[in-house]
Amino acid sequence: MSHKVYLPADAGMIEYIGAVRGFTAELEKRKGSAPRVFVQTFGCQQNEADSERLAGTAVAMGYLLTDDPQFADLIIVNTCAVREHAEKRTLSIIGQYKHIKEKNPDLVIAVCGCMVGQAHRRDELKMRYPYVDITFPPGTIQIFPKMLAERLAGGRRSFAVPEECPEIVEEIPVHRESSYRAWVSVMYGCNNFCTYCIVPYVRGRERSRRPEAIEKEVLELIKSGARDITLLGQNVNSYGKNSEFDCSFAELLDRLACLEGDFKLHFMTSHPKDATRELIDVIAKRDKVAKQLHLPLQSGSDRILSAMNRHYTLEQYMGKLDYFREKLPDASVTSDIIVGFPGETEEDFEATLEALRRARYDRIFSFIYSPRKGTPAAEMDGQIPDDVKNERFSRLVALQNEISLEKNQALLGKALRVLCDGVSKNDPDMLEGRTEQDKIVIFKGDAAMTGQFVEIVVTRVETFNLYGEIKK
Ligand code: SF4
Structure with a gap:
């Protein structure tokens, strides 16, 4: 576990962090x-x-981090919508969490993330969850210390409303879960609708964050x-x-891939x-860029793609995929597919199945369409x-499972470079890791290899996992 904490650059945020420190010091003396603090996360990598x-x-x-909300004086729920x-x-x-607050009146409950970016959910929390103290929408972590300081000072409950274009604040303190795998946000928001x-x-x-700020963060991570x-x-x-740079x-990507060090992007x-x-x-030219592409197709029917407002046709998509495969024949390709979008006919769905046969993805993330208010x-x-x-959905999954297994069978006997993640979640006697193509590999070895690259020869494959032995 890395415990690196950067200092925030934003003066206003530093001031309120200092204000909350006063309250936490007082709480520590009293108790x-x-x-x-207990942080609970739902949803995506962002x-x-x-x-x-x-x-x-x-x-x-x-605050000190805890894995148990029962012991928390601050609970932060980061939600997905x-x-x-x-x-x-x-x-x-x-x-x-109401019951925890009944036992510990010092507890502050903060809810953030996409769910509270919606007015109806903020209203619901305000009216029906009186023990929730503050909410703030995604992309506004910088206002969190101010809201918390005001609440700890006896201020009213507060529910921040999303801005269309919140400013980007650099060097917010970070506590990284892993010392060898890291996320770096390069941009926020979406214009695609x-x-x-x-x-x-x-x-x-x-x-978009400025390239030099991203490069600085990536350099720190590599170091x-x-x-x-x-x-x-x-x-x-x-x-x-639409940036000033x-x-x-x-x-x-090219700039970051030229940095020194043993890492993959x-x-x-x-x-x-x-x-x-x-x-x-x-991707093809730089060794440090993983040979993998996640390119969400969503549907194989042009009619449905248009109704989804995706702005490409199946042929345009396949043209890009063909170019990728021509340049990187051994790379893996993954995709997202939505089944049952409104108006999807059997013919539209067949077009999606046909697209899967043509694209031969290594893996797909498939979703049954559900309406979002x-x-x-x-x-x-x-x-x-x-x-x-x-x-x-069952037919889609059955077809893709066949393709995924065939793609994995082609890896039998090959030596792959795997970043070891430690003891396998499914088998405590084995280790697991991921290839740069993001395939899970299970193998026997020493847990001290966690966080290191290891060469593994593939000896057996399943639909989702590869099994192997350390190369002698
Ligand atoms: S699915 Fe479309 S609208 Fe939603 S985040 Fe992705 S590109 Fe943006």
Whole structure:
């Protein structure tokens, strides 16, 4: 576990961190032990990255981290809004924290992330969850110390409203979960407004960090032993657009891949409409860029792609994929697919299956469409019944599992470089790690290899996992 904490550059934030430190010192004196913070994260990698900054900020404010909410004096719930079901689950978990607050009146409960970027959820927390003290939307961690300081000083509960374009604050304190795998956000927000997606409404418009700030963070990470660095953005291929600096994502990736050190760069997510040949050329040219591409197709039907507002056709998508495969024949390609979008006919769905046969992805992340309140698709005619969606989903998964297994079989006998993640989650006698193509490999070895690259010869494969032995 790394405990590195950077100092924030923003003077206002430093002032309020100092103010909260006064309260935590007083609490420590009164209780005889340092106050504790419990950070709970739902959703995507961007939220994981934000939570590392929330934890770092809390540590800078005088809290110690705890894995148990029962012992916390500050609970931060970082929420996701992509699915209604996940929101309901999150609300039910927040509901359970009421009992902790009854036992510990010093406890402050903060809720942040995409769910509280929506007005109806903020209202719900305000009215029906009186023990929730503060909420702040994604991309506004810098206001958290001020809100907390005011609440600790006896101020009213407060519920911050998202701005369309919140400013980017650099060098917010960070507490990284891993010392060798790291997330680096390169941009925030999204301008694409895919009709099924809530993200542009809750995360605001696209804003890109300056390349020199990103390079500084990546350099620090490499120096502190990071081996695998993932650059994050809702659509990294829009990086640099509408900015005062002139740097595309391909140029940024190229610049970072020229840094000294033994590390690999990954990135996500790439919108197919903005994926360029220039980007693919950088992946092919630079050893330090992982030979992998996540390129979400969503549907194989042009009619559905248009209804989703994706701004590409199947042929345009396949043209980019063909170029990628021509340049990087051994690289892995993964995708996202949504099944049962409103109006999807059997013919549209067959087109998606055909696209899978053609693309031969290593893996897909498949989702059954579920309406998101506040998005255009939720209001569309032709919502698909659950039984049809479920049946299509099963056929999609069955086809992809066959393809994934065949792709993995082609790796039998090959030696792959694997970044070891330690003891396997499924088998305590084995280790596991990931290849630069993001395939999970299970092998026998010494847990001291955690965080190191190891050469593994593949001896057996399954649909999702590879098994192997350390190369002699
Ligand atoms: S590109 Fe589309 S799916 Fe991705 S975050 Fe933006 S609106 Fe959502």
